[in-house]
Amino acid sequence: MVYKYDFLIIGAGVAGMSYALKVARExxxxxxxxxxxxxxxANTYFAQGGVASVTNLKIDNFDKHIEDxxxxxxxxxxxxxxxxxxxxxxxxxxxxxxxxxxFDRKEDGSFDLHREGGHSEFRILHHADDTGAEIQRGLxxxxxxxxDIDIKENHFAVEIITQHHLGIVVxxxxxxxxxxxxxxxxxxxxKVDTYLSKVTLMCTGGCGAVYQTTTNPVIATGDGEAMVYRAKGTVQDMEFVQFHPTSLYNPQETHPAYLITEAMRGYGGILRLPNGESFMEKYDKRLSLAPRDIVARAIDxxxxIHGIDHVCLDVTHKDPEETKHHFPNIYKKxxxxxxxxxxxxxxxxxxxxYMCGGIKVDLNGESSIKRLYAIGECSCTGLHGGNRLASNSLIEAVVYADAAAKHSLAHIDEYDFNVHVPEWDDQGTLTNEEKVLITQSVKEVGQIMSNYVxxxxxxxxxxxxxxxxDLLYEETESLFKRVKASKDICELRNMINVGYLITRQAIERKECRGLHFTIDYPLHAYDKK
Incomplete structure (x- = not known):
């Protein structure tokens, strides 16, 4: 089947849905x-903490948020x-x-603001401790x-279409x-159908599933980054993988790991060893509210040092009823x-x-490939640099959705469908034995990335x-060429591509910087505490 759309949006988190609403309005x-x-x-649904924005001008301003x-x-x-x-x-x-x-408000109607690690002021808007779920619900x-919006649930984008598919070497x-x-x-x-579009938006979310333990849902396999990389687009800063310091340690539930929001440390939670000893004073003067990379390395x-499989977060000194009120879902979990x-x-x-890098885009959300935009976690806007400030991701998604919508709407009439795109070459069948190979390879990717990267x-x-x-790549590409496309094998291909990009760009960075911490190179000046 061949479908034609003015706007094709691949991904349905806060980035994709807010973009869809903006272009549909105009x-x-x-x-x-x-x-x-x-x-x-979507990844959005699992975001607990909130959205960072300067709203209380009595104590906060843009310059403070920029500097943080x-x-x-x-x-x-x-x-x-x-x-x-x-x-x-x-x-x-x-x-x-x-x-x-x-968003939660105080009795006077103003926003009830939280503070999180790395923020100098209270500027985190939230909805209890399930802000992402509330944003996803509203959108x-x-x-x-x-x-005006056709929703195709349970559909999987296999590849983006470029001149390569027209027989031109790219x-x-x-x-x-x-x-x-x-x-x-x-x-x-x-079957793999052909979706032609004047403008395509990539907003496929993160790639945490390439690691054994992640707060991301299992669908976060880096599909957007991998598809754009295979299409010869620019993908940047993939070495900067953010590890959230505090996921719930529960050996019976590792994928996804349940997130204990950073707002709990902003609320007054203290990181301790199981014996009750605090330890963040050894690593940073901001203690448990230091930026995530510092806290994650300290816990690691x-x-x-102690040969333990977890540390502890302590809120027992806080008022019990207040704790239940602010963090009802964490309390229940x-x-x-x-x-x-x-x-x-x-x-x-x-x-x-969280992935700080991704598909490189400009201020309009445009990628290096014409007519292709990327926003949300799969994109690299440059906002995060070497490490994301807490709660900056959701606001980045909606701001860039707005920028991409305005730019694409201004140029939509310049594009047409005057290309002959061949249908997908559908050959081969997938056997049970090959299913086992895919499952095993997915496990291997997680082990490799967690142990070595x-x-x-x-x-x-x-x-x-x-x-x-490299070995997994050769095996999987050989299998992919012989079988029918399925969600399982396409996700595996994407995970291997993303793992390769993270590893290669980590090798190329010959310094300790932000989230890329290596024992073979000295700390960059900004990292020294």
Whole structure:
């Protein structure tokens, strides 16, 4: 089947849905939203902490938020991107509220603001401890009620379509590569259909699933980054993988790991060893509210020094009723595994959480491939630099959705469908034996990345990861050419591509910087504490 749309949106988190709503408001053409599972299973849904925005002008201002972002990012952020996000954040918060998203407020009607690690002021808007779920709920209702948006749930984008599919040789030096849409797997027919589009938006979320332990859902396999890389687009800063310091340690539930929001440390939670001894004073004067990379490395080091599999977060000194009020879902979750957080420590450990790099884009969200935009976690705007400041990701997604919508709407009439795109070459069948091979390879990717490309790295570990991934790549590409496309094998291909990119770009960075910490090179000046 061949479908034609003005706008093809691949991904359905806060980035994709807010973009869809913005273009639908201004353009009466056809809009398609591709979602690999259902709308409520995006990375956005799992974000607990909140959205960073300067709203209390009595104590806060844009310059403070900009400086906090630059410090967290180790000063390798794109200053223009930081300015764009911070200064446009309040306007986009208003847009979210208009779409039906509820943020907690005080009795006087003002926002109830939290403070998180790396922030100098209270500026985190939230909805209890499930802000992402509330944003996703509000946007889902708005998108589902919009008749101009076709929603394709449980559809999987296999590849984006470029000149390569027209029989033209495309390399990374080819000028003016263009995107004409995507090949998309239909779960009902098990056929790969052709979706042609004037403008394509990539907003596929993160890639935490390439690690054994992650706060991301299992669908976070780096699909967007991998598809764009294979299409010869620019992918940048993939070495900067953020490990959230505090995921709930629960050996019976490792994927995804349950996130213990940073707001709990902003609330007054203290990191301790299981014996009750605090330890962050050894690593940073900001203690438990230091930026995530510092806290994650400190926890990792303490676990290795003491031979333990977790540390603890202590909120037992806080008022029990206040704790239950602010963190109702965390309280219920911990209680479900026998932990009363008002009386007992919460066992926590770091888990892969967020990708600061991705598909390189400009201030309009444009990638290096013409007619292809990328926003949200799969993109690299330059906002985060070497390390993301807490709660900057959701606001980045809506600000860049706005920028990309305005730019693409201004240029949509310049594009057409005057290309002949061949249908997907559908050959081969998938046997049960080959299913086993795919499952095993997915496990191997997780082991390789966690053991060799984790919080602390070395040249030797990275070289070993490179060699192991290379073998998996050759095996998987050989299998992919012989079988029908399926979600399982496509996700495996993407995970291997993303693992390769993280490893290669980590090898190329010959310094300790931000989230890239290696024992073979000295700390950069900004990292020294």
């Amino acid at each position: 353009h009466k053409g056809k809009i398609c939203l591709i979602c690999k599972t259902t709308l409520d299973e 972002t630059m410090i967290a990012g180790d000063y390798i952020n794109d200053v223009e991107a930081v300015e764009q996000v911070v200064r446009n954040a309040p306007e986009q918060i208003d847009e979210l509220v208009k779409w039906g998203v509820h 889902m209702e708005a998108v589902r009620s919009n008749p 390399t990374r030096r080819t000028p003016n590569i263009q995107c004409y849409g995507a090949y998309v797997l239909n779960p009902e027919t098990q 080091k303490e676990m290795k 911990c209680l479900s595994i026998g932990i009363d957080i008002t009386k007992e420590y919460i066992p926590v450990r770091p888990a892969a959480h 984790g919080i602390v790295r070395s040249d030797l570990r990275l070289k070993r990861a490179w060699n192991r991934l």
